[in-house]
Amino acid sequence: MMRYPLPGGQQGRIFVFAVILVAALAAGLVASRFMMERTQDLRAAQLFPTPRALTDFRMETAAGEPFTRADLEGQWSLLFFGFTNCPDVCPDTLAMLSQSMEQLRLMRREELPQVVFVSVDPKRDEGELLADYVEWFDPEFVAVTGAEEQLQALTRQLGIVYFREQPDEQTGFYNVDHSAAVLIIDPQGRLHGRFGHPLVPEDVVADLFRISS
Numbered sequence: 331m332m333r334y335p336l337p338g339g340q341q342g343r344i345f346v347f348a349v350i351l352v353a354a355l356a357a358g359l360v361a362s363r364f365m366m367e368r369t370q371d372l373r374a375a376q377l378f379p380t381p382r383a384l385t386d387f388r389m390e391t392a393a394g395e396p397f398t399r400a401d402l403e404g405q406w407s408l409l410f411f412g413f414t415n416c417p418d419v420c421p422d423t424l425a426m427l428s429q430s431m432e433q434l435r436l437m438r439r440e441e442l443p444q445v446v447f448v449s450v451d452p453k454r455d456e457g458e459l460l461a462d463y464v465e466w467f468d469p470e471f472v473a474v475t476g477a478e479e480q481l482q483a484l485t486r487q488l489g490i491v492y493f494r495e496q497p498d499e500q501t502g503f504y505n506v507d508h509s510a511a512v513l514i515i516d517p518q519g520r521l522h523g524r525f526g527h528p529l530v531p532e533d534v535v536a537d538l539f540r541i542s543s
Contacts, residue, residue, distance in 0.1 A: 373533035381520035387484045389476040392461035407444040407515040413451035414463040424467040426529035449475035450492040
C-alpha cells in the first residue's frame with residue numbers, strides 16, 4: 331500500500347494533538363493515583379475528597395442537656411444512628427466501637443474519639459433508658475436524641491436514612507430500619523468520612539491513627 335506524506339501543517343497539528351493527549355492522560359493518571367493513595371493505606375474508612383461542613387442542629391443528651399454542632403468540635407467524633415430495641419446491627423456496632431476504644435486506651439492514646447449514639451426512636455428511647463443502654467457498652471459513650479424535626483435536620487445533611495415500620499396490631503412493637511454506617515467527624519465539626527458495617531476493631535484503630543495524625 332502506498333503512503334502519501336501529510337502536508338507539513340497537518341503533521342504539526344497531529345503532533346501537537348498527540349502531545350496534548352499524552353499530557354492529559356498523564357495528568358489524569360497522577361490525579362487518580364493521588365486519590366487512590368489518600369485511601370489506599372486505610373483498612374476500612376472511606377474518606378470524602380473534601381470534608382462536608384455541617385449546619386447547626388440541636389439534639390438532647392440522655393441527661394437532658396443540649397447537644398449541638400459545637401459539641402462535635404475540638405476532637406474527633408464517631409457518630410452512629412440506631413435505637414435501643416435494635417436486634418442486631420446496633421448492639422454489634424456499639425460492641426465493636428467499645429472494643430476499639432478499649433484498644434486505644436491500652437495503647438495509652440491521650441485523646442480518644444468521642445463516640446456518639448444518636449437514637450432515631452425518641453418516642454421509646456429517652457432519659458434513663460437511653461443512658462443505661464449506651465452505658466452498658468461503654469460509660470464514656472454519649473447518647474443523644476431529639477424531636478422528629480431535629481432528627482431530620484441532622485440526618486439529612488449526614489446522608490443517614492431511617493424508616494419506622496408499622497406497629498404490630500397486638501403488641502404495638504415496631505422496628506426501625508436505619509443506616510448502619512459509623513460517621514467520622516473531624517475536630518472542625520465536619521463530616522470527614524465513614525466506616526461501613528460490619529466493623530473490625532483493629533481496622534478502626536489503625537485507620538483512626540492514620541486519619542488523626
